[in-house]
Amino acid sequence: MDEHIFHIEGLTHQFADGTFALKGLSLTIQQGKKIALLGNNGAGKSTLFLHLNGLLQPTEGKIRFKGKKMKYDRKALLSLRKQVGIVFQDPDSQLFSANVQQDISFGPMNLGWDRIAVQEKVNWAMAETEVTELKDRPTHFLSLGQKKRVAIAGVLAMEPDVWLLDEPTAGLDPYFSRQIMNLLDSIHHPDKTIILSTHDVNLAYQWADEVVVMNDGKVIYQGDPVSVFHDEDVLLQAHLEKPWVFEMFQALLQSRNLAERDLFPRTKEELLQNLETEKIY
Amino acid sequence: MDEHIFHIEGLTHQFADGTFALKGLSLTIQQGKKIALLGNNGAGKSTLFLHLNGLLQPTEGKIRFKGKKMKYDRKALLSLRKQVGIVFQDPDSQLFSANVQQDISFGPMNLGWDRIAVQEKVNWAMAETEVTELKDRPTHFLSLGQKKRVAIAGVLAMEPDVWLLDEPTAGLDPYFSRQIMNLLDSIHHPDKTIILSTHDVNLAYQWADEVVVMNDGKVIYQGDPVSVFHDEDVLLQAHLEKPWVFEMFQALLQSRNLAERDLFPRTKEELLQNLETEKIY
């Protein structure tokens, strides 16, 4: 089995009005990674997601999915979408059924499973996302946090191998954000790949195995989440700030005149632990 | 002149379906303050804003504006809304005209100023918010950051004394968030009052003179932005995290066995300066 999930070469997307959203983007996504896609508003993150799900077709360039060139006939798309699930930023653009359980069952029903299998999968997805008690609620009575969870459940029930999430925590308070991130942790698994777009560098820094930075329709960085924040050019170009844990650690090292080191703390807890065990003084 | 802009007593709001959004809320807002309104999703922050602009009427309780009880006839509302401007969270619902310039002129036109005065004010508001070069652009082709700035310009052009901003930085990348906050700093002035609701405790900690915390339709804290984060009960109840600058400073004090002190650093820069001058070691 090829461990490259996506292999993108020179992907260009031009809208009908002539503007370009993607300009010769190249990127390789490996299986089993937790990838944070960073970039300023308008960098082309959402457009890239739509391409990875076959919802848009390249103006130029090509995309290989699991080693095979992507095709856009009905059968090929159905098979792609079985394997790649996408959660959109605005849940109101994603939920179209009148109640929660029905909405979650929409994807599995389209996969043509029998009713019992669908029901089981839906129950499981509702339990995982903690929306079971909302199951008969009409979609329009849900809060934003609940809608986001239902939208995720609808994708979860299809059990995709690859997850694309567009700003899953935008607009949520810290409590609900953490709930969504915990959910992603429970989904993660060596053969599942998760790509998450976000503006929140702190979240990306803490959560991701790999960071991809986009700017103006291109990938300007791909690599581990620590080194990216050492690269001042990339940060400037993509309007990125440094995660505060990273910045504090750098400042602490500097204030004690200590050399840079390889192992940076990734979470607040790690940073605090570093302080307590006095490692950095 | 009374320096209390708003004086709210026992404000209760019950929706037609019987649920309560505000439950006997009391609050006094002083002139010239920069106030951050914190609270979890669903705490009633947006409903409170609608009341302060006369868009909703209290089920119980009363609101005094500049010492006078609020009235809801056409003339009283006109005078209130001249003085109190509100920027909504979702700019899409706030921008409804065909192009940027027209949208910004909507409020001033309704104030009945003559065309020349309106045009001057609109030009000034566009310059302040740096949207002048977008002026003939249709509003729905703008990026989120641009939309937010246009929405603010539309209120700015009416020159209100009191600003209500509902999550002005939600969904924006750090660059645009900073731009919006800079804009607010330039608006601020001893006789302007700004109330900003946010989920971003870091922003609130750094920016505000005063913090108001809401939970379940009531105010559970009002005071300075440092002491609130010492109050574990309030933080727990309102799902608030500590600002990282605050938390790091606490941890540093603790790791060096230093006593708590009055003067907490409020910004990253202040914290780093504390580190450099070794004040805390």
Next chain:
Amino acid sequence: MLLIDKYAYFNGLKDVHPLEKMVFALSLLLFSLTVRDMAVSLITFTVMSALIIFAAKIPLSYYLKLLLLPGFFILSGTITILFSFTGKSTSISNIWWSWKIGNWQIFISDDSFGTVANLVTVVFCSISCLYFLTLTTPITVILSVLRKLKVPSLLVDLIELTYRFIFIFLDTALAIHQSQASRLGYGSFRKGIRSLGLLISSLFLGVLQRSGQLTMAMNARGYQENLSYIEDTYTYSSRNWLIAIVILGSLILINGYL
């Protein structure tokens, strides 16, 4: 907004099988409309109102408000039927009240009086049946019944999509309205018309934008041609069927006797 919808999800009879409620409400509605008998209408109205208030636990004040809602229509409709005009020369029998102006005569005949009295009772009886259904049975549930009854799926899909989008647009329209009001958009008739025009226009642009996004979201989840879902499970209750039959049966008997 749309309180009827809200009550439909949270009422005392929400767990009763939707088909039972539909059959019950509709058969009573059709029966009373067919016989158009004042006694039958009054009894049906009382039974339905009692069920709405005591079984479904809908607040009395709200139910009364709903009953008054079609007031204008009843008023204009009945007045129109009640009063008749004729040239002065015509002589009419059974005049209950009359008034002459110039060559014209305005009058109320005994018959039209009867027609109106009957009409008003039948109308209140009918709307109580309709309200019983709409206040206790959510649209989502009615839709799943329709799917089971093999109503063409395209039609049910259209109804369902319309229902879902109503609430999205309602939120948007309300938000735009509030933001316009805060910028003094409804200060006068002229401004009001202009603001409302802008509101409708941007709502319409929203329709076009949404349709693109929603279509993508559907395709992403493998949409083929029909919206298919798993169905809700409700159990039939023989007790409920018995109650329904007894009520309908006694109405038929009452009608036979009178």
Next chain:
Amino acid sequence: MKRTNWKIIYFVILLLFVPKRALAMHIMEGFLPIEWAIFWWAVSLPFLILGYRSIRSKVRENPETKMILGLSGAFVFILSALKIPSVTGSSSHPTGVGLGSILFGPLAMSVVGSIVLLFQAVLLAHGGLTTLGANAFSMAVCGPFIAYFVFKGATKLGWSFSLAVFLAAAFGDLGTYVVTSVQLALAFPSEVGGFMASFSKFAGIFALTQIPLAISEGLLTVVVMNFLKKY
């Protein structure tokens, strides 16, 4: 591009103009005797079936059509729930069922219009289920057809766009309200003068309520059209 713009404008006109009727014009549940209710159902049904078929073939061609029909229905429903400022100072509700006949043809829109009427009956308590057939005939069938043909005719004669819009709206509106008056007069003829006497009474009463509303809505539509023309 130009072509699609025109299509959109047609669409909006029909959505906005056709059934300019106060909600109070919906014949309420129980008002029509059962035989008349059945009769009007029978009259509307062929249109609904034809409309259904035309939608079905369009959806087969292009599955996205379903989405936009649903969105249009919701849009029209929302318009009917909005309060419109009225010249008399009070406020009333605009636009019952709207019909974007040109995009999908008036037949397809008769189905969407009927769905909107259904929701007005069950969510707003305006109109009814047994009277849905009668209301659908006047508002979802007659109105759109009249407006559609008036608009087409006026454009063919080379009359100005605004005039065509105005005439389509006016006649569509007039048509629906005459049909409702006919329906009520047929069900409740006067003892003296019969149908005609009764018709003049109903038409007279409704004219009182319709005219001020029509003025407001006319102005409203001017604003909307000016806005959308800019795109």
